Amino acid sequence: MSGTTPPKIVSSPDQLSFECVQKSCGFEGEECICRPMHFHFDKAELRSARTIELNDGDQLAPEDFSEPVVFAVLNGVIAVESHLSDGRRSLLTLRFPGEYLDMNRADRHASGEVVALAPTSVKLVPRGIFEELLLKDANLRRIYWRRSTDIMHQQFDHSSDLGKKTPAERMASFIFELRNRLSIPRFVEEFTLPISRQSIADYLGLRAETVSRVLKGLEKEGAVKLIGKHKIAILDFKGLRMIANGARPRLSNHR
Amino acid sequence: MSGTTPPKIVSSPDQLSFECVQKSCGFEGEECICRPMHFHFDKAELRSARTIELNDGDQLAPEDFSEPVVFAVLNGVIAVESHLSDGRRSLLTLRFPGEYLDMNRADRHASGEVVALAPTSVKLVPRGIFEELLLKDANLRRIYWRRSTDIMHQQFDHSSDLGKKTPAERMASFIFELRNRLSIPRFVEEFTLPISRQSIADYLGLRAETVSRVLKGLEKEGAVKLIGKHKIAILDFKGLRMIANGARPRLSNHR
DNA sequence: GTAGAATATTGACTTATATCAATGTACCCT
DNA sequence: AGGGTACATTGATATAAGTCAATATTCTAC
Numbered sequence: 001m002s003g004t005t006p007p008k009i010v011s012s013p014d015q016l017s018f019e020c021v022q023k024s025c026g027f028e029g030e031e032c033i034c035r036p037m038h039f040h041f042d043k044a045e046l047r048s049a050r051t052i053e054l055n056d057g058d059q060l061a062p063e064d065f066s067e068p069v070v071f072a073v074l075n076g077v078i079a080v081e082s083h084l085s086d087g088r089r090s091l092l093t094l095r096f097p098g099e100y101l102d103m104n105r106a107d108r109h110a111s112g113e114v115v116a117l118a119p120t121s122v123k124l125v126p127r128g129i130f131e132e133l134l135l136k137d138a139n140l141r142r143i144y145w146r147r148s149t150d151i152m153h154q155q156f157d158h159s160s161d162l163g164k165k166t167p168a169e170r171m172a173s174f175i176f177e178l179r180n181r182l183s184i185p186r187f188v189e190e191f192t193l194p195i196s197r198q199s200i201a202d203y204l205g206l207r208a209e210t211v212s213r214v215l216k217g218l219e220k221e222g223a224v225k226l227i228g229k230h231k232i233a234i235l236d237f238k239g240l241r242m243i244a245n246g247a248r249p250r251l252s253n254h255r
Numbered sequence: 256m257s258g259t260t261p262p263k264i265v266s267s268p269d270q271l272s273f274e275c276v277q278k279s280c281g282f283e284g285e286e287c288i289c290r291p292m293h294f295h296f297d298k299a300e301l302r303s304a305r306t307i308e309l310n311d312g313d314q315l316a317p318e319d320f321s322e323p324v325v326f327a328v329l330n331g332v333i334a335v336e337s338h339l340s341d342g343r344r345s346l347l348t349l350r351f352p353g354e355y356l357d358m359n360r361a362d363r364h365a366s367g368e369v370v371a372l373a374p375t376s377v378k379l380v381p382r383g384i385f386e387e388l389l390l391k392d393a394n395l396r397r398i399y400w401r402r403s404t405d406i407m408h409q410q411f412d413h414s415s416d417l418g419k420k421t422p423a424e425r426m427a428s429f430i431f432e433l434r435n436r437l438s439i440p441r442f443v444e445e446f447t448l449p450i451s452r453q454s455i456a457d458y459l460g461l462r463a464e465t466v467s468r469v470l471k472g473l474e475k476e477g478a479v480k481l482i483g484k485h486k487i488a489i490l491d492f493k494g495l496r497m498i499a500n501g502a503r504p505r506l507s508n509h510r
Numbered sequence: 511g512t513a514g515a516a517t518a519t520t521g522a523c524t525t526a527t528a529t530c531a532a533t534g535t536a537c538c539c540t
Numbered sequence: 541a542g543g544g545t546a547c548a549t550t551g552a553t554a555t556a557a558g559t560c561a562a563t564a565t566t567c568t569a570c
Binding site for chain 2: 080086088089090148153155157162163164202242245247
């Protein structure tokens with residue numbers, strides 16, 4: 001019912017922000033269906049919640065975990081990062097604008113640090129306050145429960161990527177994951193890779209060199225087109241989808 | 256406050272059942288702290304829920320997903336299983352006795368089938384009924400929310416295993432994961448590997464042959480002892496923990 | 511606009527683990 | 541108890557992706 005028609009954006013904006021995502025989905029305000037959590041985090045009760053600004057590489061401070069919290073990403077990207085004792089780095093999960101991350105001190109100790117992978121602002125809602133709100137608001141509850149299982153299944157998909165897929169297949173999956181989670185609409189052809197090659201590698205269980213080679217390989221295959229270093233366009237949706245699903249016999253990715 | 260003292264079990268029972276887990280934790284009834292969800296799934300409101308019996312390899316039937324459900328594992332093991340188009344199999348997540356799995360039809364379509372990896376019984380609670388109960392029961396709610404973030408962080412840990420760990424490190428992590436999730440108490444030395452080598456491999460993103468070799472390697476190192484094919488004892492906790500955390504320089508696992 | 515630093519790409523080489531194939535062992539059923 | 545099937549182990553080999561090192565590109569700050 002919003003009077004506006006979808007704006008004719010063909011490439012998504014560089015800066016990752018909720019407003020951009022919202023705009024690119026073609027709807028506004030309560031009409032925006034792409035990131036439903038955000039609006040609920042924006043309720044009056046939550047407006048008072050502290051907003052934290054982070055730069056690329058910044059870690060959330062320990063004191064931000066002194067009680068269980070829900071982080072709501074307004075713009076940028078955050079990740080849960082873990083390091084093995086010898087320094088190997090993994091990014092266990094990513095959160096984009098409009099998404100949230102449940103954390104508490106014990107969890108953090110177990111699984112890793114929360115870091116920003118770009119200039120980021122997150123709203124920090126104490127878990128207790130959030131739970132009270134959940135109890136009062138059936139609609140929020142419905143959305144939250146729905147979203148929670150979505151997130152779990154995102155993690156499952158990610159495990160599937162890491163467990164048995166080749167680098168090219170992981171990369172193809174990741175490109176679709178980005179497209180979905182950034183709510184890039186159909187009519188947008190090219191969009192920004194919001195994190196560095198190194199971070200992509202650490203998320204996909206690869207080395208940065210391999211990410212480079214695989215991206216080039218996908219480009220040679222005609223599946224995608226790289227525009228500069230940080231933008232990508234999917235040229236062959238079907239082909240890329242097949243690669244992501246492991247349908248292709250094999251993709252020789254080395255040179 | 257329970258009058259009973261912990262039974263002197265030194266090896267855990269072969270059959271994976273809630274009663275066994277409960278017994279091996281050394282407490283009984285409401286005193287049993289190891290698997291809190293189970294008792295709540297055992298409430299009067301849920302007793303009416305259908306129980307399904309499955310054999311090793313059985314898939315939950317599509318009609319069991321016609322509405323969103325919570326599966327509560329009473330005994331055995333279930334897994335979410337996915338297959339890439341060329342047949343590669345992954346086990347995305349495991350659920351042991353006392354644990355639960357949220358599923359709905361859409362999820363299932365996205366992430367895979369639910370299968371049993373052993374003779375198993377699961378209680379099938381319609382999501383709607385479960386949510387009503389959650390609203391009424393603050394204690395259940397607390398436990399459920401707590402458990403939900405635990406499960407999420409279990410998935411994170413698993414991603415960390417899959418992303419950057421060597422086969423030996425994954426295996427070491429998995430042994431601890433089993434020990435924890437089966438609530439094997441300290442005084443129990445040996446316990447049963449509840450799933451096949453192939454399933455371990457598919458959960459850890461390895462091949463069955465590699466699992467074999469790695470287990471043998473860990474045994475040679477003196478970290479564990481294999482008793483028959485399905486029991487294992489941890490001999491060197493600290494050493495195994497170091498391997499799991501990637502602290503060891505490297506472990507030559509081939510022959 | 512240029513210098514310097516950070517990030518990304520490319521190349522040559524190594525090796526861990528997958529693969530393929532054979533053998534061994536456990537378990538189930540009659 | 542024994543025969544057959546499924547599961548697990550062991551061995552030999554190939555290769556995908558990691559590693560190390562050099563070069564190129566992009567970004568930032570002055």
